[in-house]
Amino acid sequence: MARSARNAALLAAVTLTSLTSVGCVRRVLSMTSDPSGATVWLNDREIGRTPCEAEFTYYGTYDVRLALDGYEPLDTSAEAVAPAWDYLGPDLIAEALPARLTSENRWHFTLTPVSNDHASLLERAKAMREATVPPAPAPDQPSGPQDPPAQSTGG
Numbered sequence: 290m291a292r293s294a295r296n297a298a299l300l301a302a303v304t305l306t307s308l309t310s311v312g313c314v315r316r317v318l319s320m321t322s323d324p325s326g327a328t329v330w331l332n333d334r335e336i337g338r339t340p341c342e343a344e345f346t347y348y349g350t351y352d353v354r355l356a357l358d359g360y361e362p363l364d365t366s367a368e369a370v371a372p373a374w375d376y377l378g379p380d381l382i383a384e385a386l387p388a389r390l391t392s393e394n395r396w397h398f399t400l401t402p403v404s405n406d407h408a409s410l411l412e413r414a415k416a417m418r419e420a421t422v423p424p425a426p427a428p429d430q431p432s433g434p435q436d437p438p439a440q441s442t443g444g
Contacts, residue, residue, distance in 0.1 A: 314384060315391045318343045318351070318369060322398045327357040339398075345369060353396070360400040369394045 320329050322339040329336045332352050336343045339355070348371045355363040372392050373379065404410070 313389060314375060315389065316345050316348075316369075317391060317393045318345055319393055319395045320353075320398070321396070322355055322357075322400055324357065324360075324400065327355040327360070327363075327398070327400060330354040348375075353398070355398055355400060357400055360402055361404075363398055363400055365398070367394075367396045 318331070319342050320336070320339055322329075325339045327339045329339055329341055330353070331343055333354075345351075348369045350366050350368050353363075353365050353367050374382075374390070375392055
C-alpha cells in the first residue's frame with residue numbers, strides 16, 4: 290500500500306512538472322516607420338507610436354493605419370504570416386516543448402510628406418474627377434432624344 294501511494298505521488302509530481310514546464314508560443318507584430326513616431330492603429334485599435342509591438346492571436350491580414358503630423362496618413366493592410374512550426378501538426382509539438390517560442394512579423398512603413406503644392410493637388414483632383422465622372426457629350430452631338438424631322442405635306 291505504501292509503495293502504490295509513493296508511485297501515485299511520484300506520478301502526480303511528474304505530471305504536474307510536465308504540465309507546468311510546457312512552453313507556449315508568443316505571436317508579435319513589430320512595426321516601424323520612416324520617420325519614426327507615427328501613431329499606429331491595428332484593426333481600428335490604437336497600438337502606440339512607432340517603433341512598437343503588439344501581440345496577436347490569429348495569422349492573416351490586418352488593417353493598418355499610420356498618422357504623423359506633416360505626413361500623409363497611410364491606410365493599408367499587412368499580412369501576419371505563420372512560421373512553418375506554427376502550422377497545424379507541428380504546432381502541437383511546438384506548444385508541448387519546454388521552451389518559449391516567438392513568432393515575430395516585422396512590418397516597415399514609409400510615410401510621404403504632406404505636399405503643399407496647390408497645382409499638383411488640382412491635377413490630382415482633375416484626374417480623379419475624370420476617372421469617376423462620365424464625359425459630357427460634344428457640343429455638335431445631340432444631348433438627348435430628338436423629334437424626327439417634320440415631313441412636308443406637299444402642295
